[in-house]
Structures are given as structure tokens and as C-alpha cells.
Amino acid sequence: MAEAVAPARSETRSLVCSERTGGILTLTLDNPPANALSIALMEALKAALEEARDDAGVRVIVLAHGGKVFSAGHDLKEMTAHRKDADRGRAFFAETMALCASLMQTVVRHPKPVIAAVDGVATAAGCQLVASCDLAVATANARFATPGVNIGLFCSTPMVALSRNIPRKQAMEMLLTGEMIDAGTALSYGLVNRVVAPEELNRGVMQLAETVASKSPLTLKIGKEAFYRQAEMGLAEAYEYTARVMVENMMARDAEEGIGAFIDKREPEWRGE
Known part of the structure; x- marks a missing residue:
């Protein structure tokens, strides 16, 4: 190190x-x-x-x-x-x-x-x-x-x-x-x-x-928060919560860019938004 x-x-x-x-x-x-x-x-x-x-x-x-x-x-x-x-x-x-x-x-x-x-x-x-x-x-x-x-x-x-x-x-x-x-x-x-x-x-x-x-910083932030929050919930509550998180995540510019880059077979350009 x-x-x-x-x-x-x-x-x-x-x-x-x-x-x-x-x-x-x-x-x-x-x-x-x-x-x-x-x-x-x-x-x-x-x-x-x-x-x-x-x-x-x-x-x-x-x-x-x-x-x-x-x-x-x-x-x-x-x-x-x-x-x-x-x-x-x-x-x-x-x-x-x-x-x-x-x-x-x-x-x-x-x-x-x-x-x-x-x-x-x-x-x-x-x-x-x-x-x-x-x-x-x-x-x-x-x-x-x-x-x-x-x-x-x-x-x-x-x-x-x-x-x-x-x-x-x-x-x-x-x-x-x-x-x-x-x-x-x-x-x-x-x-x-x-x-x-x-x-x-x-x-x-x-x-x-x-x-x-190398991943989208916004996606990492969303995912880390969701991981620890859902871990403290019951099964049904966790699915309800993470479904809302995924919808909001889909609305982010980085998700749109990442999916588009995957479809276009190119490297994504993350903005953290």
C-alpha cells in the first residue's frame, strides 16, 4: 500500500x-x-x-x-x-x-x-x-x-x-x-x-x-445507501423500497447514459447525475 x-x-x-x-x-x-x-x-x-x-x-x-x-x-x-x-x-x-x-x-x-x-x-x-x-x-x-x-x-x-x-x-x-x-x-x-x-x-x-x-458515482451512492437500508427491513418492505429506488435510479442521467452505451456497445461517460 x-x-x-x-x-x-x-x-x-x-x-x-x-x-x-x-x-x-x-x-x-x-x-x-x-x-x-x-x-x-x-x-x-x-x-x-x-x-x-x-x-x-x-x-x-x-x-x-x-x-x-x-x-x-x-x-x-x-x-x-x-x-x-x-x-x-x-x-x-x-x-x-x-x-x-x-x-x-x-x-x-x-x-x-x-x-x-x-x-x-x-x-x-x-x-x-x-x-x-x-x-x-x-x-x-x-x-x-x-x-x-x-x-x-x-x-x-x-x-x-x-x-x-x-x-x-x-x-x-x-x-x-x-x-x-x-x-x-x-x-x-x-x-x-x-x-x-x-x-x-x-x-x-x-x-x-x-x-x-470506474462506475457511476451516483449509482454507487444510490446502491450503497439502498443496500444498508433494505438489510434492516422485512422482505415485503425491502422489495417495496428497492423498487422505488430503481425507478428513481432509472430517471437519472447516468442510468440513461449507461443503458445507451451498453446498447451502442461503447464506454459510458459518467456525469454523476
């Missing part, structure tokens, strides 16, 4: 590095050694995602990581320090969990497809972040776990993303045992889409991102 030049280490350094390659925006977590999801990192990542929301030049977002760990989850040292607060940390814990929930929903509700690129360990809220992405590419070095049960803190919020991405029995096994699974197991569970050799991660992710980025 090509990375932006690392900023100087200081108290004000960026925790999320940004790099553009054509229509693909790569956001790299840079909070070594564990890329812990501290308040500062979550705020930085959420801000970067929000900035990309209305940037017409961004078609696809890749979430990458510096170092050997994608993310080990919440910053437990930061959280533990607040046990000295008058309320034993309750307000800070609530702030942390609310911000994390908001960040994960920002990923899911984002109009641009988001791809996780994982070449290391992703545990707890880090695993949650991978599960929240629309697609994920991992290397043989990748490992995943929801190990909260091992320290007396059940991974309840990671469970939301996990249980919406993999079968219940597999999700419960991860949650109840806290055991690490390898990339091949994650692929068989459906937690990741593809597993590649470590040296092939950049090429594999960029190929996938470029394929997605």
Missing part, C-alpha cells in the same frame, strides 16, 4: 495520513504502535471521512494502516486514566463509545464505498472498523479477534458490525472465546473479500478500488 510521507512525530502530528491517487483517497491510520482508536484518532478519521463526503473527485476511500497493526481497538490506557475522574470515568467512557458508534456509522452511511486494507492485527474496535467497511482486502499476515471477553469487557459494540457481516454462529464464537482467527478463516466467514500475499496488498486493493471507481 503506497503511503503518504510520515509527518514529524510531535504532539500535533496527524493521526490519519491522507493520499490521493486519481479518484481513490487512502486514509492511513498512524497512531503507533497499535493504532489505538483514541478520541483524537477517531475524531481525525471522522473528520477526514466527512471532508471526502462532498468531494466530487473522491470516488472510493481506502482505509489503510501504518505499522504491523491495523488497529488494536480502543485506547485502554487513555480510558483507564479516566478512572481517576470523580465519576470513575463514566462520562469519558460514554463519550468514547458514542464517538466510536458515530464513526462506524459514518463509514456505513458514507456515500463513497470504503475498502479496508489489512496487513496486520485488527482486534476489538479495530475488527469492528474492518467489519464496518463495505469491502476488505487482507494479507496472510492479517489476524482478527474480538477479545474483550478475555479482560472482562464483552465486545458489545464491535458485535453490532460483526453480527451484520458474518453468520451468527461464527460471530458468537469470536465474541465468546476471544480467540484470534487468521485471514483464511476471516475469508471463509465473509469478514474479508479477498486474501492476497503481503507484497500484493497495494496492487490488489488498488485494482479493486479502481474497478469500483
Whole structure:
């Protein structure tokens, strides 16, 4: 994975590095050694995602990581320090969990497809972040776990993303045992889409991102929103809703252009409208 030049280490350094390659925006977590999801990192990542929301030049977002760990989850040292607060940390814990929930929903509700690129360990809220992405590419070095049960803190919020991405029995096994699974197991569970050799991660992710980025940005936005909304509906309601979505989609200029290009056997020219 090509990375932006690392900023100087200081108290004000960026925790999320940004790099553009054509229509693909790569956001790299840079909070070594564990890329812990501290308040500062979550705020930085959420801000970067929000900035990309209305940037017409961004078609696809890749979430990458510096170092050997994608993310080990919440910053437990930061959280533990607040046990000295008058309320034993309750307000800070609530702030942390609310911000994390908001960040994960920002990923899911984002109009641009988001791809996780994982070449290391992703545990707890880090695993949650991978599960929240629309697609994920991992290397043989990748490992995943929801190990909260091992320290007396059940991974309840990671469970939301996990249980919406993999079968219940597999999700419960991860949650109840806290055991690490390898990339091949994650692929068989459906937690990741593809597993590649470590040296092939950049090429594999960029190929996938470029394929997605070549589609109509309006169609991707419509489809991603509809996918997650219908998944929360009953069968009849889902069909009624998606039928309305398809009618509106058919009225879009890009649908007219795409169908016309297919019939004329030519490449479509997307306008995002």
C-alpha cells in the first residue's frame, strides 16, 4: 500500500495520513504502535471521512494502516486514566463509545464505498472498523479477534458490525472465546473479500478500488445507501423500497447514459447525475 510521507512525530502530528491517487483517497491510520482508536484518532478519521463526503473527485476511500497493526481497538490506557475522574470515568467512557458508534456509522452511511486494507492485527474496535467497511482486502499476515471477553469487557459494540457481516454462529464464537482467527478463516466467514500475499496488498486493493471507481458515482451512492437500508427491513418492505429506488435510479442521467452505451456497445461517460 503506497503511503503518504510520515509527518514529524510531535504532539500535533496527524493521526490519519491522507493520499490521493486519481479518484481513490487512502486514509492511513498512524497512531503507533497499535493504532489505538483514541478520541483524537477517531475524531481525525471522522473528520477526514466527512471532508471526502462532498468531494466530487473522491470516488472510493481506502482505509489503510501504518505499522504491523491495523488497529488494536480502543485506547485502554487513555480510558483507564479516566478512572481517576470523580465519576470513575463514566462520562469519558460514554463519550468514547458514542464517538466510536458515530464513526462506524459514518463509514456505513458514507456515500463513497470504503475498502479496508489489512496487513496486520485488527482486534476489538479495530475488527469492528474492518467489519464496518463495505469491502476488505487482507494479507496472510492479517489476524482478527474480538477479545474483550478475555479482560472482562464483552465486545458489545464491535458485535453490532460483526453480527451484520458474518453468520451468527461464527460471530458468537469470536465474541465468546476471544480467540484470534487468521485471514483464511476471516475469508471463509465473509469478514474479508479477498486474501492476497503481503507484497500484493497495494496492487490488489488498488485494482479493486479502481474497478469500483470506474462506475457511476451516483449509482454507487444510490446502491450503497439502498443496500444498508433494505438489510434492516422485512422482505415485503425491502422489495417495496428497492423498487422505488430503481425507478428513481432509472430517471437519472447516468442510468440513461449507461443503458445507451451498453446498447451502442461503447464506454459510458459518467456525469454523476
